[in-house]
Amino acid sequence: MLNEPIPFDPAHDLDALAASGALGGNVALFRQPRGPDLLRRSAPLEEWCALRTRHGVWPYGRTLEGPPAPLATVEGDGLAAAQGINFASQDYLSLASHPAVIDRAMQVLAESGPHSAGSAILLGNSRYSAALEEAIGALLHCQQVVLFPTGWGAAFGAVTALAHPGDHVVIDALAHASLRQGAAAATRNVTVFRHLDCDHLRELLAGIRAVDANGAILVVTEGLFSMDADSPDLPLTQYLCREYGATLMVDVAHDLGSMGPGGSGAIGAQGMLGKIDIVMGAFSKTFASNGGFVACSERSVRRQLQLFAGPHMFSNALSPVQAATVLECLRIATGGEGEGLRADLMRNAVALRALLQEEGMRCMGSPSPIVPLWTGSEAAARIAGMLLARERVFVNPMEFPGVPLGAARLRLQLMAQHTPAQVRRAAPLLAAAVRRALEAPRPVLRASGQA
Numbered sequence: 048m049l050n051e052p053i054p055f056d057p058a059h060d061l062d063a064l065a066a067s068g069a070l071g072g073n074v075a076l077f078r079q080p081r082g083p084d085l086l087r088r089s090a091p092l093e094e095w096c097a098l099r100t101r102h103g104v105w106p107y108g109r110t111l112e113g114p115p116a117p118l119a120t121v122e123g124d125g126l127a128a129a130q131g132i133n134f135a136s137q138d139y140l141s142l143a144s145h146p147a148v149i150d151r152a153m154q155v156l157a158e159s160g161p162h163s164a165g166s167a168i169l170l171g172n173s174r175y176s177a178a179l180e181e182a183i184g185a186l187l188h189c190q191q192v193v194l195f196p197t198g199w200g201a202a203f204g205a206v207t208a209l210a211h212p213g214d215h216v217v218i219d220a221l222a223h224a225s226l227r228q229g230a231a232a233a234t235r236n237v238t239v240f241r242h243l244d245c246d247h248l249r250e251l252l253a254g255i256r257a258v259d260a261n262g263a264i265l266v267v268t269e270g271l272f273s274m275d276a277d278s279p280d281l282p283l284t285q286y287l288c289r290e291y292g293a294t295l296m297v298d299v300a301h302d303l304g305s306m307g308p309g310g311s312g313a314i315g316a317q318g319m320l321g322k323i324d325i326v327m328g329a330f331s332k333t334f335a336s337n338g339g340f341v342a343c344s345e346r347s348v349r350r351q352l353q354l355f356a357g358p359h360m361f362s363n364a365l366s367p368v369q370a371a372t373v374l375e376c377l378r379i380a381t382g383g384e385g386e387g388l389r390a391d392l393m394r395n396a397v398a399l400r401a402l403l404q405e406e407g408m409r410c411m412g413s414p415s416p417i418v419p420l421w422t423g424s425e426a427a428a429r430i431a432g433m434l435l436a437r438e439r440v441f442v443n444p445m446e447f448p449g450v451p452l453g454a455a456r457l458r459l460q461l462m463a464q465h466t467p468a469q470v471r472r473a474a475p476l477l478a479a480a481v482r483r484a485l486e487a488p489r490p491v492l493r494a495s496g497q498a
């Protein structure tokens with residue numbers, strides 16, 4: 048069978064793995080296949096993925112049994128279902144298995160059923176979604192909130208609804224794909240500033256304003272970059288936007304709830320609550336559900352989003368269960384229990400980073416729910432991920448298009464409920480796998496450059 052995994056003995060088989068071609072190639076090579084036959088021209092991509100799957104280095108379609116807990120049962124990646132330490136789920140405050148969250152979801156499921164049955168503007172709202180808009184507004188000190196069925200839709204919808212072909216989008220080089228794709232769909236005037244570099248941002252804004260006094264400028268960044276675990280200087284970024292008549296949008300998908308006083312994320316931590324022009328976020332990380340939002344102070348912007356953000360207008364709304372789940376998570380995250388959970392989460396992050404650094408590993412960014420562990424080469428990330436899965440430590444190896452080519456890493460995501468013992472047990476395994484992967488034989492590249 049094409050996808051049958053090849054048994055692997057790490058002590059002997061790294062040479063064979065390198066020779067197989069499964070460590071070579073990257074997704075970019077297959078992005079735009081050529082030829083008139085749209086149904087068949089993706090065949091090389093399928094062959095490449097199948098080769099990687101057979102050799103246990105395609106970790107992207109695994110399944111989870113049960114909740115995304117710190118100790119989880121994972122199947123796939125060439126392995127039978129196995130229980131192990133899970134650093135591959137984004138349930139930062141461990142709210143997906145919180146009894147109050149589950150109770151609330153079950154009550155509302157029994158009361159309202161599983162379906163929103165319409166887009167927000169066509170009777171898809173519920174009293175839970177209305178209460179959720181208010182709760183998000185209160186947390187962020189923004190009066191106007193629009194909900195979306197996904198965080199992706201919130202990002203894409205906000206950029207495309209607000210920026211037009213005559214406008215400009217100035218975006219951090221490492222912004223999430225939803226924001227970059229939104230920018231590309233909104234206007235050709237997209238300018239990229241070096242990651243977190245406010246001097247470069249200032250230079251670009253000055254250049255745009257020197258030639259275009261009339262177009263709007265939307266500046267886009269994130270509260271916590273999820274592949275790099277770093278944050279921009281938000282007061283300075285917002286100041287620059289004011290200076291050049293630009294509007295700032297900050298995506299807080301990863302930091303809202305999981306960081307900052309009262310769960311207010313990077314915006315609260317930097318004293319900017321109520322002072323950022325537009326805040327956008329997702330419920331899929333800390334809030335145990337799916338969905339997203341955009342928050343701001345202007346009622347007219349809310350209306351613009353409701354009518355012109357495609358994923359709000361033309362996609363079914365959050366279901367009552369999703370909205371009630373997020374509300375319950377918000378209640379916990381913004382209260383005393385949330386402070387305790389964030390303290391546990393940060394204890395884990397600091398401990399894991401310290402242990403990895405003692406092992407000579409390079410952790411990127413600074414303490415947050417995310418610990419990116421640098422490998423650089425895609426081959427090394429693939430090998431390390433595969434070795435770790437066999438040690439029952441589950442991580443997400445990140446390579447292009449999630450991160451730039453040649454900047455691969457393992458992304459470790461922590462949860463409040465990871466125990467200190469799990470972190471201590473995992474750190475040497477992580478370090479050993481990365482060391483071994485970096486020392487492994489170089490992959491064989493076929494003449495085409497593809498595996």
Ligand SMILES: Cc1ncc(COP(=O)(O)O)c(C=O)c1O
Nearest residue numbers: 197198199223225273300329331
């Ligand atoms: C920064 C950022 N924005 C937006 C999204 C999209 O959110 P969702 O997965 O909830 O659609 C993600 C999710 O990966 C993200 O990391």
